[in-house]
Amino acid sequence: MLRKLKLQVFASLAFMLIAPVNAVTPSAQQIEQFKSMPKAQQEALARQMGIDLSDLNLSGGNSSNVQVQPETQVNRYVDEDEIAARLAEQSANKDKSKELKPFGYDLFKSSTASFAPPSNLPVPADYILGPGDSIRVQLFGKVSEQHELQVNNEGVIEVPDLGPMNAAGLSYNEFKKQLTERYSEQVIGVTPNISMGELRTIQVYMVGEAYQPGAYTVSALSTITNALFASGGVNDVGSLRHIQLKRAGKTVTEFDLYDLLVFGDTNKDMRLQQGDVIFIPIVKKLVSVDGNVRRPAIYEAKNNDTMASMLNIAGGLLPTAAASSLQVARSTPTDGFQVKTVNMRDNQGRSFKLEAGDFINVPAAGNEFSNAVVIMGAYATPGLTQWRSGLTLADLVNRNSLLGTTDVDYALIMRGAKFSRQSEIVQFEPAKVLSGEYNAALNAFDKVVFFNRFTPVNPDAEEEKKNKERLNNSRFNANQQEQNVNYVNNIPVQSGASNQQGSNDQNAQFKTTLRDQANSSNSRKSTNKNGAEEDEDRSNNVLQELDLASFTDKYLILQKTKYFSREELLAPIIERLEEESTQSSPLKLVEITGQVKFPGVYPVQKNASVRDLILAGGGLLESAYLQQAEISRTGLDGDNALRIEHIQIDLIDSMLGNNNIALQSKDTLNVLRTPDWHENKKVELLGEVVFPGIYQIKKGETLAQLIKRAGGFTDEATVKAVIFTREELKEREKENLDKSVENLRQQIASTNLSGSQNVKTIDYQEAKLILDELLEAEPVGRLVIDMPQIIAGNPTADLSLKDGDKLFVPNISSSVSVVGEVFVPSTHMFKYGKTLEQYIANSGGENDRADMDDVYVVKADGSVTIPASSFWFSSEETLLEPGDTIVVPRDVTNYERLGLWQTITQIAYQSAIALIAIGNL
DSSP, rough: OOOHHHHHHHHHHHHHHHHHHTTOOOOOHHHHHHHHOHHHHHHHHHHHHHOEEEEEOOOOOOOOHHHHOOOOOOOOOOOOHHHHHGGGGSSSSHHHHHHHHHTTTGGBBBBOOOOOOOOEEEEOOOOOHHHHHHEEEEEEEOEEEEEEEETTTSSSSEEEEEEEEOOSSHHHHHHHHHHHHHHHHHSHHHHHHHHEEOEEEEEEEEEESSOEEEEEEEEETHHHHHHHHHHHHHOBOOOOOEEEEEEEEEEEEEEEEHHHHHOOTTOOOOOTTOOOEEEOBOOOEEEEEEEEEOOEEEEEOOOOHHHHHHHHHHHHOOBBTTOOEEEEEEEEEEEEEEEEEOOTTTTHHTHHHHHHHHEEEEOOOOOSSSSSEEEEESSSSOOOEEEOTTTTTHHHTTTTBBOOTEEEEEEEEOOOTTOOOOOOEEEHHHHHHHHHOOOOOOOOOOOEEEEESSSSGGGGGHHHHHHHHTTOOOOOHHHHHHHHHHHHHHHHOOTOOOHHHHHHHHHHHHHHHHHHHHHHHOOOOOTTTSEEEETHHHHHHHHHTTTTTOOGGSEEEEEEGGOOOOOHHHHHHHHHHHHOOOOOSOEOOOOOOEBBBBOHHHHHHHOOOOOHHHTTOOOTTTTTTEEEEEEEEEEOTTSSSSEEEEEOHHHHHHHHHHOOOOTTTTTTEEEEEOTTTTOOOEEEEEEEEEEEEEEEOTOOOHHHHHHHHHOBBBOOOOGGGGGEOHHHHHHHOOOOOOOOHHHHHHHHHHHHHHHHTTTTTOOOHHHHHHHHHHHHHOOEEOOOOOOHHTTOOTTTTTOOOOOOOEEOOOOOOSSEEEEESSSSSSEEEEOOOOOOOOOOOOHHOOOOBBOOGGGGOOOOSOEEESSSSSTTSSSOOOOOTOEEEOOOOOOOOTTTTTTTHHHHHHHHHHHHHHHHHTTOO
């Protein structure tokens, strides 16, 4: 027997050696015969034949892990938008369904190799053996051998020394048991170790609405999902929940892919067998779920699906969902479009039957708090706080909850039930709550507002403010630059006016520059009455932040309101009260003006007193007149005509509570200023004054009186050259200069873009430098005065002083300056009788840009003298004095419509001369 086996193996190996020549591959049975030999005989025979055992893949072992043959895989790109659009055609709300994600299809994206059965996996005990499977048998004891036995096409395994055994149709566990029993019965002293070898592959069929239908070769361990993913999954109209496994013409199971995706259940994911058919029907019942659910999507529904089961598949309702009012849009052939409201809080709603095409919308529940009190303003933790029965102001107001800047004399409660049409205003003093003198019960929906004693500054916004300031360094605001661009765009370029290429390039560059300047402006700022820059939209944001119509989640945290001013905190309250006012319910607003810290309009409580309004206005200023104030009250007379009544009151009595006048709707309280009251007004004296310095003045005090108080002038003072400046004139000059520069900018644009070829165009870059220099010029605010007449006691020359006035008394040497369009602007020693022509000649004479017809003289006292005619042809001599300045302006007659240029140049020269004189003090 053994000799015969050796001869067979030898013949097989000889056949293998010549196989490459004849291109014949040895059969698996021949190799298996060699494998059935003992290890020692295999090695001896291999040495005789000169072959390597590793080439024959003879390795055995008792591992239960098996090698799985590679199987075909289909890679697929899933376009969820396209699938959603196609599935949405079956929905009662097509437009909204298109925006939803089709559930489950993203599982088939990209490569599906990860869904193939892994290699080297343990074989389950119920695995059914079939042709192509191999069994590894390792013997221990009297005989030490190992065999790898293969199930042949007839389902039989040839076991050495035992003969053939039927294997096909048996489970792995059953065959293993039978083989062990036969060894124990027929071979004495041998113990077998049985394990699976290489698994067979099987062929299954994917039909119906598969992405790529056809026959697929898969591992014998594959399940429905493995084959499904190998074929690319379900196509756009295939069912995910009714996948059928057919075997021998009968449906073995119906697999619901949602069980795997939603619940992780693989009970019905059966293992496949040779020739199985997986049939994917068309999806027939789709339901769209949108709104406040955890996973809005388009879902496939089964016939027994209810509202509860479908929402469970969608992940359940969000906490914000309105569970009692779900909306179901439905379209039926008989009834057309319908909407149904479902309450998920009762059994009827939860068991609501779904139909194909239903669109379920889960709306958001009302986000209005019903058990809260909102606190706004200067409070440690502004926002919502829980209301409970018995809650009072004393529970909220304590030394830890109030800020150091909180106004303890004025706070408000705005009260109104949820459906109340009229709000009630309650004014209180936090200081009295702290001391225990006052307390009040709070109701749900109350709004408690605390105010700052000062105009607050938000420290967190300082850096943001600096960044915005960096972005707003442009000299002209966006409106001005937009006007320039619009102006440029609306001026037609005269194509036939000039053939000069340079001029055309200059025009194009000019238009481009203006557009770039306009586009470079990032934002605009507004200035409040205190001069502080604020965002223009801040008040709008405040109104939106403090909309008092309802208690929504935006009230939960109101940290920003800590830094709101009185006006910002009151704005939404005032707006609400204005909306509530009717003919039968007068407007609950009053106004206070005059000498209070925060004049303005304030809400008024019922029977409010004058004292309440004064506290709302921040208290009286030092300048307030206490003996008298005035209340202006409007009303209707007997003829229904508007009547205004003025009521005189004593503020002292009102503050002490001695008068019984209660404020009414639209009253205006005017707190008068103390007669002859004025703030500290100061005037500064500089230069050649006996006692220079800053002096406080009284109302009506004149310059002559102040000079006398300062000891008069020194012996070195040049009285005729004094410079007197005033702040209001400085501001006026700045406004006029800005307006003139803007007009000049427009004229330059007009001249360059619409001028004729015989008129010079102005280089824009040069003009821009000049305009920028003019804008940088600091206005002086000089008022020309006749100081010699003032000293002489002439009352008509004297003037009353104002706060901020300054008097500069220089010591000017005997010299005359020449500035402007001369070759060498310089200063010359004064010589009596020397003419303008001579001084200009001493400065090198005029240059090509000089306008000698418009030469003028700025006198030492600030006045301007213009010769009666051109001094080149006049016999009259202009009388010059020490300290005078001769100005030779630029000739602009070659430019169109630029007469304003001379005016601006004069302003610039005069300002420069005054600044030079002041700087020399």
